[in-house]
Amino acid sequence: MPLPPALLAKLQQRGIVRSNANEEVIAEDYESPETKEKPATVEDREFATGCPNKNNPYHVCVDFCYDHWMDGYPEERLNEDYLYRKRRMLMHYPLPEGWLEVYDAGLRRHYYWNPDTDEVSWLSPRHPHAVIGEAAPKLAREMHSQMRDTDKDFDPARDNYRARGGDADRDRYRERDRDRERDRGRDERGRDRGRDDRMDRDRDRDRDRRRRKSPGQSDSDSDEAAAKLDVTDRDRLKRANRKGIDPMDPAAYSDIKVGKWASGLTEDTKTGVDVTAGGPLFQQRPYPAPGAILRARGGRPDNEDEQ
Amino acid sequence: MSYMLPHLNNGWQVDQAILAEEDRVVVIRFGHDWDPTCMAMDETLYKVVNKVKNFAVVYLVDTTEVPDFNKMYELYDPCTVMFFFRNKHIMIDLGTGNNNKINWPITDGQELIDIVETIYRGARKGRGLVVSPKDYSTKYKY
Numbered sequence: 001m002p003l004p005p006a007l008l009a010k011l012q013q014r015g016i017v018r019s020n021a022n023e024e025v026i027a028e029d030y031e032s033p034e035t036k037e038k039p040a041t042v043e044d045r046e047f048a049t050g051c052p053n054k055n056n057p058y059h060v061c062v063d064f065c066y067d068h069w070m071d072g073y074p075e076e077r078l079n080e081d082y083l084y085r086k087r088r089m090l091m092h093y094p095l096p097e098g099w100l101e102v103y104d105a106g107l108r109r110h111y112y113w114n115p116d117t118d119e120v121s122w123l124s125p126r127h128p129h130a131v132i133g134e135a136a137p138k139l140a141r142e143m144h145s146q147m148r149d150t151d152k153d154f155d156p157a158r159d160n161y162r163a164r165g166g167d168a169d170r171d172r173y174r175e176r177d178r179d180r181e182r183d184r185g186r187d188e189r190g191r192d193r194g195r196d197d198r199m200d201r202d203r204d205r206d207r208d209r210r211r212r213k214s215p216g217q218s219d220s221d222s223d224e225a226a227a228k229l230d231v232t233d234r235d236r237l238k239r240a241n242r243k244g245i246d247p248m249d250p251a252a253y254s255d256i257k258v259g260k261w262a263s264g265l266t267e268d269t270k271t272g273v274d275v276t277a278g279g280p281l282f283q284q285r286p287y288p289a290p291g292a293i294l295r296a297r298g299g300r301p302d303n304e305d306e307q
Numbered sequence: 308m309s310y311m312l313p314h315l316n317n318g319w320q321v322d323q324a325i326l327a328e329e330d331r332v333v334v335i336r337f338g339h340d341w342d343p344t345c346m347a348m349d350e351t352l353y354k355v356v357n358k359v360k361n362f363a364v365v366y367l368v369d370t371t372e373v374p375d376f377n378k379m380y381e382l383y384d385p386c387t388v389m390f391f392f393r394n395k396h397i398m399i400d401l402g403t404g405n406n407n408k409i410n411w412p413i414t415d416g417q418e419l420i421d422i423v424e425t426i427y428r429g430a431r432k433g434r435g436l437v438v439s440p441k442d443y444s445t446k447y448k449y
Contacts, residue, residue, distance in 0.1 A: 286395070286397075286398055286436075287379065287380050287396040288396070289325065289394045289395060289396060290321045290325055290375075290376060290391075291325070291394065293376055293379045293380075294318045
Protein backbone atom coordinates (compact mmCIF):
# COMPACT_ATOMS: atom_id res chain seq x y z
CA MET A 1 0.00 0.00 0.00
CA PRO A 2 1.57 3.30 -1.08
CA LEU A 3 1.68 6.17 1.32
CA PRO A 4 -0.68 9.05 0.49
CA PRO A 5 1.40 11.83 -1.05
CA ALA A 6 0.38 14.38 1.56
CA LEU A 7 1.43 12.17 4.37
CA LEU A 8 4.56 11.16 2.56
CA ALA A 9 5.56 14.75 2.14
CA LYS A 10 4.93 15.48 5.77
CA LEU A 11 6.98 12.54 6.84
CA GLN A 12 9.72 13.54 4.49
CA GLN A 13 9.71 17.00 5.90
CA ARG A 14 10.16 15.59 9.38
CA GLY A 15 12.91 13.36 8.22
CA ILE A 16 11.08 10.15 9.07
CA VAL A 17 10.94 9.08 5.45
CA ARG A 18 13.81 9.55 3.04
CA SER A 19 12.90 11.32 -0.12
CA ASN A 20 13.29 8.46 -2.61
CA ALA A 21 13.38 5.29 -0.56
CA ASN A 22 10.09 5.39 1.20
CA GLU A 23 8.81 1.89 0.80
CA GLU A 24 10.69 0.31 3.64
CA VAL A 25 9.96 2.90 6.29
CA ILE A 26 6.25 2.82 5.91
CA ALA A 27 5.67 -0.04 8.23
CA GLU A 28 7.12 1.62 11.27
CA ASP A 29 5.08 4.74 10.74
CA TYR A 30 1.68 3.26 10.71
CA GLU A 31 0.56 5.10 13.80
CA SER A 32 1.65 8.44 12.49
CA PRO A 33 -1.33 8.82 10.15
CA GLU A 34 -3.55 8.69 13.18
CA THR A 35 -1.54 11.25 15.03
CA LYS A 36 -1.51 13.52 12.00
CA GLU A 37 -4.98 13.14 10.74
CA LYS A 38 -6.69 13.09 14.07
CA PRO A 39 -4.64 14.96 16.59
CA ALA A 40 -4.70 13.57 20.10
CA THR A 41 -6.65 16.38 21.70
CA VAL A 42 -10.36 15.80 21.87
CA GLU A 43 -10.93 19.48 21.28
CA ASP A 44 -9.79 19.26 17.72
CA ARG A 45 -12.09 18.62 14.88
CA GLU A 46 -12.16 15.22 13.36
CA PHE A 47 -13.57 14.53 9.98
CA ALA A 48 -14.31 11.68 7.68
CA THR A 49 -11.80 11.59 4.86
CA GLY A 50 -14.47 10.94 2.31
CA CYS A 51 -16.94 13.49 3.52
CA PRO A 52 -17.31 16.26 0.92
CA ASN A 53 -18.34 18.61 3.67
CA LYS A 54 -15.38 17.96 5.92
CA ASN A 55 -13.81 21.36 5.54
CA ASN A 56 -16.96 23.17 6.49
CA PRO A 57 -16.43 24.66 9.94
CA TYR A 58 -20.16 24.47 10.62
CA HIS A 59 -20.15 20.79 9.99
CA VAL A 60 -18.94 18.12 12.32
CA CYS A 61 -18.63 14.71 10.80
CA VAL A 62 -20.99 12.29 12.47
CA ASP A 63 -21.20 8.53 12.15
CA PHE A 64 -23.16 8.93 9.00
CA CYS A 65 -20.26 10.66 7.30
CA TYR A 66 -17.92 7.82 8.18
CA ASP A 67 -20.39 5.12 7.20
CA HIS A 68 -21.64 6.70 4.06
CA TRP A 69 -18.53 8.26 2.57
CA MET A 70 -15.99 5.89 4.09
CA ASP A 71 -12.67 6.62 2.43
CA GLY A 72 -14.15 8.80 -0.21
CA TYR A 73 -14.13 8.46 -3.91
CA PRO A 74 -11.26 6.28 -5.10
CA GLU A 75 -8.75 8.08 -7.22
CA GLU A 76 -8.63 5.41 -9.88
CA ARG A 77 -12.32 5.78 -10.59
CA LEU A 78 -12.05 9.45 -11.40
CA ASN A 79 -13.63 10.78 -14.54
CA GLU A 80 -11.37 10.39 -17.57
CA ASP A 81 -12.30 13.84 -18.79
CA TYR A 82 -11.21 15.39 -15.54
CA LEU A 83 -7.94 13.50 -15.55
CA TYR A 84 -7.23 14.57 -19.10
CA ARG A 85 -7.80 18.20 -18.25
CA LYS A 86 -5.66 17.93 -15.18
CA ARG A 87 -2.82 16.40 -17.17
CA ARG A 88 -3.08 19.07 -19.77
CA MET A 89 -3.00 21.80 -17.13
CA LEU A 90 0.08 20.25 -15.59
CA MET A 91 1.67 20.02 -19.01
CA HIS A 92 1.14 23.72 -19.60
CA TYR A 93 1.95 24.78 -16.06
CA PRO A 94 4.28 22.23 -14.49
CA LEU A 95 4.51 22.22 -10.71
CA PRO A 96 7.32 24.33 -9.27
CA GLU A 97 9.97 22.83 -7.07
CA GLY A 98 8.64 21.67 -3.73
CA TRP A 99 5.01 21.34 -4.71
CA LEU A 100 3.14 18.07 -4.57
CA GLU A 101 -0.04 16.85 -6.08
CA VAL A 102 -2.51 15.55 -3.52
CA TYR A 103 -5.81 13.84 -4.11
CA ASP A 104 -8.75 14.87 -1.96
CA ALA A 105 -11.02 11.86 -1.76
CA GLY A 106 -13.91 13.87 -0.36
CA LEU A 107 -13.95 16.60 -2.95
CA ARG A 108 -12.82 14.28 -5.76
CA ARG A 109 -10.21 16.70 -6.93
CA HIS A 110 -6.47 17.00 -6.88
CA TYR A 111 -4.92 19.96 -5.20
CA TYR A 112 -1.34 21.09 -4.95
CA TRP A 113 0.45 21.42 -1.71
CA ASN A 114 3.75 22.92 -0.73
CA PRO A 115 4.90 21.07 2.40
CA ASP A 116 7.53 23.68 3.21
CA THR A 117 5.19 26.59 3.42
CA ASP A 118 2.05 24.51 3.97
CA GLU A 119 0.27 26.39 1.24
CA VAL A 120 -2.28 24.84 -1.05
CA SER A 121 -3.81 25.65 -4.38
CA TRP A 122 -6.47 24.04 -6.50
CA LEU A 123 -4.62 24.85 -9.69
CA SER A 124 -0.97 24.52 -10.44
CA PRO A 125 0.72 27.45 -8.70
CA ARG A 126 2.04 28.63 -12.04
CA HIS A 127 -1.44 28.84 -13.47
CA PRO A 128 -2.44 32.49 -14.00
CA HIS A 129 -5.70 31.88 -12.17
CA ALA A 130 -4.21 30.00 -9.28
CA VAL A 131 -4.96 31.26 -5.80
CA ILE A 132 -2.51 30.03 -3.25
CA GLY A 133 -3.79 29.94 0.28
CA GLU A 134 -3.83 28.17 3.57
CA ALA A 135 -5.23 24.69 3.95
CA ALA A 136 -8.94 24.44 4.55
CA PRO A 137 -8.88 21.95 7.44
CA LYS A 138 -6.59 24.23 9.37
CA LEU A 139 -8.77 27.24 8.81
CA ALA A 140 -11.88 25.25 9.54
CA ARG A 141 -10.37 24.11 12.79
CA GLU A 142 -9.53 27.66 13.75
CA MET A 143 -12.97 28.89 12.86
CA HIS A 144 -14.56 26.03 14.67
CA SER A 145 -12.70 26.70 17.88
CA GLN A 146 -13.45 30.39 17.56
CA MET A 147 -17.11 29.69 17.20
CA ARG A 148 -17.04 27.36 20.14
CA ASP A 149 -15.42 30.04 22.22
CA THR A 150 -17.84 32.74 21.31
CA ASP A 151 -21.00 30.69 21.23
CA LYS A 152 -21.54 28.18 23.97
CA ASP A 153 -24.67 26.71 22.43
CA PHE A 154 -22.91 25.99 19.20
CA ASP A 155 -23.39 22.37 18.29
CA PRO A 156 -23.20 21.77 14.60
CA ALA A 157 -23.60 18.05 14.95
CA ARG A 158 -27.04 18.53 16.38
CA ASP A 159 -28.02 20.91 13.61
CA ASN A 160 -26.61 18.73 10.95
CA TYR A 161 -27.71 15.27 11.58
CA ARG A 162 -30.00 14.62 14.42
CA ALA A 163 -32.50 17.35 13.71
CA ARG A 164 -33.20 16.13 10.24
CA GLY A 165 -33.41 12.51 9.40
CA GLY A 166 -30.38 10.72 8.07
CA ASP A 167 -32.08 10.39 4.74
CA ALA A 168 -32.61 14.07 4.37
CA ASP A 169 -29.03 14.61 5.22
CA ARG A 170 -27.86 12.07 2.74
CA ASP A 171 -30.04 13.61 0.06
CA ARG A 172 -28.62 16.96 0.81
CA TYR A 173 -25.12 15.62 0.50
CA ARG A 174 -25.88 13.91 -2.70
CA GLU A 175 -27.45 16.97 -4.20
CA ARG A 176 -24.62 19.20 -3.21
CA ASP A 177 -22.15 16.77 -4.61
CA ARG A 178 -24.01 16.60 -7.86
CA ASP A 179 -24.16 20.38 -8.01
CA ARG A 180 -20.50 20.66 -7.42
CA GLU A 181 -19.80 18.09 -10.06
CA ARG A 182 -21.91 19.93 -12.54
CA ASP A 183 -20.41 23.26 -11.62
CA ARG A 184 -16.96 21.93 -12.01
CA GLY A 185 -17.71 20.43 -15.37
CA ARG A 186 -19.19 23.63 -16.65
CA ASP A 187 -16.38 25.68 -15.27
CA GLU A 188 -13.60 23.64 -16.74
CA ARG A 189 -15.30 23.55 -20.05
CA GLY A 190 -15.65 27.30 -19.95
CA ARG A 191 -12.00 27.71 -19.20
CA ASP A 192 -10.92 25.42 -21.98
CA ARG A 193 -13.15 26.86 -24.60
CA GLY A 194 -11.17 30.06 -24.48
CA ARG A 195 -14.05 32.00 -23.05
CA ASP A 196 -15.79 33.41 -25.99
CA ASP A 197 -18.07 35.87 -24.34
CA ARG A 198 -17.47 38.32 -21.60
CA MET A 199 -20.43 37.48 -19.41
CA ASP A 200 -19.44 33.90 -19.36
CA ARG A 201 -15.94 34.77 -18.48
CA ASP A 202 -16.98 36.99 -15.63
CA ARG A 203 -19.23 34.37 -14.20
CA ASP A 204 -16.55 31.75 -14.54
CA ARG A 205 -14.04 33.94 -12.88
CA ASP A 206 -16.36 34.57 -10.00
CA ARG A 207 -17.00 30.93 -9.55
CA ASP A 208 -13.33 30.16 -9.92
CA ARG A 209 -12.37 32.61 -7.27
CA ARG A 210 -14.93 31.23 -4.92
CA ARG A 211 -14.09 27.63 -5.51
CA ARG A 212 -10.38 27.99 -5.62
CA LYS A 213 -10.54 29.64 -2.28
CA SER A 214 -12.06 26.62 -0.76
CA PRO A 215 -8.86 24.77 0.09
CA GLY A 216 -7.57 27.96 1.59
CA GLN A 217 -10.78 29.03 3.17
CA SER A 218 -13.78 27.65 4.89
CA ASP A 219 -16.32 26.17 2.54
CA SER A 220 -19.32 27.45 4.34
CA ASP A 221 -18.76 31.11 4.09
CA SER A 222 -17.76 30.98 0.49
CA ASP A 223 -20.93 29.03 -0.15
CA GLU A 224 -22.91 31.67 1.61
CA ALA A 225 -21.28 34.40 -0.39
CA ALA A 226 -22.02 32.44 -3.50
CA ALA A 227 -25.66 32.23 -2.61
CA LYS A 228 -25.76 35.98 -2.29
CA LEU A 229 -23.54 37.01 -5.16
CA ASP A 230 -23.94 34.57 -7.92
CA VAL A 231 -27.35 33.07 -8.32
CA THR A 232 -27.70 31.74 -11.81
CA ASP A 233 -30.89 31.93 -13.79
CA ARG A 234 -31.27 28.24 -13.46
CA ASP A 235 -31.11 28.45 -9.70
CA ARG A 236 -33.62 31.25 -9.72
CA LEU A 237 -36.02 29.20 -11.76
CA LYS A 238 -35.56 26.30 -9.42
CA ARG A 239 -36.26 28.51 -6.47
CA ALA A 240 -39.33 29.91 -8.19
CA ASN A 241 -40.54 26.43 -8.84
CA ARG A 242 -40.17 25.64 -5.18
CA LYS A 243 -42.10 28.71 -4.18
CA GLY A 244 -44.81 28.00 -6.71
CA ILE A 245 -44.18 31.06 -8.86
CA ASP A 246 -45.15 30.79 -12.48
CA PRO A 247 -41.89 30.37 -14.44
CA MET A 248 -43.06 32.99 -16.95
CA ASP A 249 -43.47 35.54 -14.17
CA PRO A 250 -40.50 37.97 -14.26
CA ALA A 251 -40.22 37.40 -10.53
CA ALA A 252 -39.16 33.83 -11.31
CA TYR A 253 -36.04 34.78 -13.25
CA SER A 254 -35.11 38.26 -12.11
CA ASP A 255 -34.68 40.23 -8.92
CA ILE A 256 -38.02 41.98 -8.94
CA LYS A 257 -40.65 41.24 -6.38
CA VAL A 258 -43.66 39.09 -6.94
CA GLY A 259 -46.62 41.22 -7.92
CA LYS A 260 -49.94 41.32 -9.65
CA TRP A 261 -50.61 42.39 -13.21
CA ALA A 262 -51.12 46.04 -12.31
CA SER A 263 -48.23 46.29 -9.88
CA GLY A 264 -45.78 48.29 -11.96
CA LEU A 265 -48.37 50.55 -13.51
CA THR A 266 -49.54 52.63 -10.59
CA GLU A 267 -46.08 53.54 -9.40
CA ASP A 268 -45.14 55.16 -12.69
CA THR A 269 -48.21 57.31 -12.81
CA LYS A 270 -47.38 58.99 -9.53
CA THR A 271 -47.05 62.53 -10.83
CA GLY A 272 -47.93 65.88 -9.39
CA VAL A 273 -51.36 65.87 -10.89
CA ASP A 274 -54.52 64.04 -10.08
CA VAL A 275 -54.23 60.86 -12.13
CA THR A 276 -57.86 59.96 -11.61
CA ALA A 277 -59.00 63.02 -13.56
CA GLY A 278 -60.26 62.13 -16.99
CA GLY A 279 -62.00 63.84 -19.87
CA PRO A 280 -62.25 67.62 -19.69
CA LEU A 281 -61.02 67.50 -16.13
CA PHE A 282 -57.78 66.02 -17.40
CA GLN A 283 -56.84 69.28 -19.04
CA GLN A 284 -57.53 71.34 -15.98
CA ARG A 285 -55.28 69.67 -13.48
CA PRO A 286 -52.53 72.02 -12.37
CA TYR A 287 -49.21 70.82 -11.06
CA PRO A 288 -48.23 71.60 -7.48
CA ALA A 289 -45.75 74.38 -6.85
CA PRO A 290 -42.08 73.36 -6.71
CA GLY A 291 -41.95 74.12 -3.00
CA ALA A 292 -44.81 71.69 -2.37
CA ILE A 293 -43.00 69.01 -4.33
CA LEU A 294 -39.81 69.51 -2.39
CA ARG A 295 -41.69 69.37 0.89
CA ALA A 296 -43.50 66.23 -0.21
CA ARG A 297 -40.19 64.65 -1.09
CA GLY A 298 -39.07 64.96 2.49
CA GLY A 299 -38.18 68.47 3.50
CA ARG A 300 -34.68 69.51 2.69
CA PRO A 301 -33.46 69.19 -0.84
CA ASP A 302 -30.31 67.14 -1.31
CA ASN A 303 -27.85 69.92 -1.99
CA GLU A 304 -29.08 72.77 0.11
CA ASP A 305 -25.64 73.40 1.51
CA GLU A 306 -24.51 74.70 -1.86
CA GLN A 307 -26.41 77.88 -1.19
CA MET B 308 -28.17 81.50 -25.94
CA SER B 309 -28.57 79.47 -22.80
CA TYR B 310 -25.46 81.06 -21.31
CA MET B 311 -27.17 84.45 -21.32
CA LEU B 312 -30.09 83.25 -19.25
CA PRO B 313 -29.98 82.51 -15.53
CA HIS B 314 -29.80 78.85 -14.54
CA LEU B 315 -31.23 77.27 -11.43
CA ASN B 316 -29.01 74.56 -10.06
CA ASN B 317 -31.14 72.80 -7.48
CA GLY B 318 -34.69 72.36 -6.30
CA TRP B 319 -34.35 74.92 -3.59
CA GLN B 320 -33.29 77.59 -6.07
CA VAL B 321 -36.26 76.77 -8.26
CA ASP B 322 -38.57 77.13 -5.32
CA GLN B 323 -37.01 80.39 -4.21
CA ALA B 324 -37.00 81.84 -7.71
CA ILE B 325 -40.75 81.34 -7.92
CA LEU B 326 -41.43 82.49 -4.38
CA ALA B 327 -39.33 85.62 -4.84
CA GLU B 328 -41.39 86.96 -7.73
CA GLU B 329 -44.30 88.93 -6.33
CA ASP B 330 -45.70 90.39 -9.46
CA ARG B 331 -44.14 88.69 -12.42
CA VAL B 332 -44.70 85.48 -14.29
CA VAL B 333 -41.87 83.01 -13.82
CA VAL B 334 -41.07 81.17 -17.03
CA ILE B 335 -39.02 78.03 -16.45
CA ARG B 336 -37.51 76.04 -19.24
CA PHE B 337 -36.77 72.42 -18.20
CA GLY B 338 -34.33 70.54 -20.40
CA HIS B 339 -30.69 70.47 -21.35
CA ASP B 340 -28.60 73.31 -22.72
CA TRP B 341 -27.05 71.01 -25.28
CA ASP B 342 -30.34 69.75 -26.61
CA PRO B 343 -31.15 71.12 -30.10
CA THR B 344 -34.79 71.56 -29.15
CA CYS B 345 -33.80 73.50 -26.08
CA MET B 346 -31.30 75.53 -28.07
CA ALA B 347 -34.07 76.70 -30.37
CA MET B 348 -36.30 77.50 -27.41
CA ASP B 349 -33.51 79.30 -25.55
CA GLU B 350 -32.85 81.42 -28.59
CA THR B 351 -36.45 82.61 -28.57
CA LEU B 352 -36.47 83.07 -24.82
CA TYR B 353 -33.34 85.19 -24.96
CA LYS B 354 -34.86 87.24 -27.75
CA VAL B 355 -37.88 88.15 -25.68
CA VAL B 356 -36.46 88.26 -22.17
CA ASN B 357 -35.75 91.97 -22.34
CA LYS B 358 -39.11 92.82 -23.83
CA VAL B 359 -41.07 90.95 -21.17
CA LYS B 360 -38.86 91.89 -18.24
CA ASN B 361 -41.59 94.05 -16.70
CA PHE B 362 -44.01 91.20 -16.25
CA ALA B 363 -42.00 87.99 -16.65
CA VAL B 364 -38.68 86.47 -15.71
CA VAL B 365 -37.03 83.50 -17.42
CA TYR B 366 -35.00 80.73 -15.81
CA LEU B 367 -33.42 77.58 -17.18
CA VAL B 368 -33.31 74.29 -15.29
CA ASP B 369 -31.23 71.28 -16.28
CA THR B 370 -33.39 68.23 -15.69
CA THR B 371 -30.35 66.03 -15.10
CA GLU B 372 -28.90 68.43 -12.58
CA VAL B 373 -32.27 68.95 -10.89
CA PRO B 374 -34.21 65.71 -11.18
CA ASP B 375 -36.56 66.65 -8.33
CA PHE B 376 -39.44 67.68 -10.56
CA ASN B 377 -39.05 65.23 -13.43
CA LYS B 378 -41.62 62.83 -12.13
CA MET B 379 -44.10 65.25 -10.65
CA TYR B 380 -44.08 67.54 -13.66
CA GLU B 381 -43.89 64.69 -16.17
CA LEU B 382 -40.79 66.15 -17.80
CA TYR B 383 -40.31 63.55 -20.51
CA ASP B 384 -39.85 65.90 -23.44
CA PRO B 385 -36.47 67.30 -24.48
CA CYS B 386 -37.73 70.79 -23.81
CA THR B 387 -40.53 71.89 -21.53
CA VAL B 388 -41.61 75.42 -20.66
CA MET B 389 -43.81 75.99 -17.65
CA PHE B 390 -45.29 79.15 -16.16
CA PHE B 391 -45.71 80.06 -12.53
CA PHE B 392 -47.30 83.09 -10.93
CA ARG B 393 -47.24 83.75 -7.20
CA ASN B 394 -46.11 80.24 -6.44
CA LYS B 395 -48.86 78.76 -8.52
CA HIS B 396 -48.64 76.79 -11.70
CA ILE B 397 -50.57 78.56 -14.46
CA MET B 398 -52.02 76.37 -17.16
CA ILE B 399 -52.50 77.54 -20.68
CA ASP B 400 -54.86 76.09 -23.22
CA LEU B 401 -52.74 75.84 -26.33
CA GLY B 402 -55.11 73.55 -28.15
CA THR B 403 -52.65 70.69 -27.90
CA GLY B 404 -54.47 68.77 -25.20
CA ASN B 405 -51.76 69.35 -22.70
CA ASN B 406 -52.58 72.48 -20.80
CA ASN B 407 -49.72 72.22 -18.41
CA LYS B 408 -46.75 73.17 -20.48
CA ILE B 409 -45.22 74.02 -23.80
CA ASN B 410 -43.22 71.03 -24.87
CA TRP B 411 -42.07 72.10 -28.30
CA PRO B 412 -39.75 74.95 -29.27
CA ILE B 413 -41.43 78.21 -30.17
CA THR B 414 -39.36 79.99 -32.76
CA ASP B 415 -41.40 83.15 -33.14
CA GLY B 416 -40.56 85.66 -30.44
CA GLN B 417 -43.79 87.59 -30.75
CA GLU B 418 -45.84 84.45 -30.23
CA LEU B 419 -44.01 83.78 -27.03
CA ILE B 420 -44.49 87.37 -25.86
CA ASP B 421 -48.21 87.04 -26.55
CA ILE B 422 -48.42 83.82 -24.59
CA VAL B 423 -46.56 85.24 -21.61
CA GLU B 424 -48.62 88.38 -21.65
CA THR B 425 -51.86 86.40 -21.78
CA ILE B 426 -50.70 84.37 -18.83
CA TYR B 427 -49.76 87.48 -16.92
CA ARG B 428 -53.12 89.12 -17.54
CA GLY B 429 -55.07 85.99 -16.70
CA ALA B 430 -53.03 85.17 -13.61
CA ARG B 431 -53.39 88.70 -12.30
CA LYS B 432 -57.13 88.17 -12.34
CA GLY B 433 -56.71 84.94 -10.42
CA ARG B 434 -57.19 82.51 -13.27
CA GLY B 435 -55.41 79.23 -13.16
CA LEU B 436 -56.09 78.40 -16.79
CA VAL B 437 -55.75 80.86 -19.62
CA VAL B 438 -56.40 80.42 -23.31
CA SER B 439 -53.51 80.95 -25.66
CA PRO B 440 -54.03 83.67 -28.30
CA LYS B 441 -52.99 81.18 -30.95
CA ASP B 442 -54.21 77.63 -31.32
CA TYR B 443 -51.28 75.26 -31.61
CA SER B 444 -53.28 72.17 -32.34
CA THR B 445 -52.27 70.22 -35.40
CA LYS B 446 -55.73 70.23 -36.90
CA TYR B 447 -54.89 73.10 -39.28
CA LYS B 448 -51.82 71.33 -40.57
CA TYR B 449 -53.62 68.35 -41.98
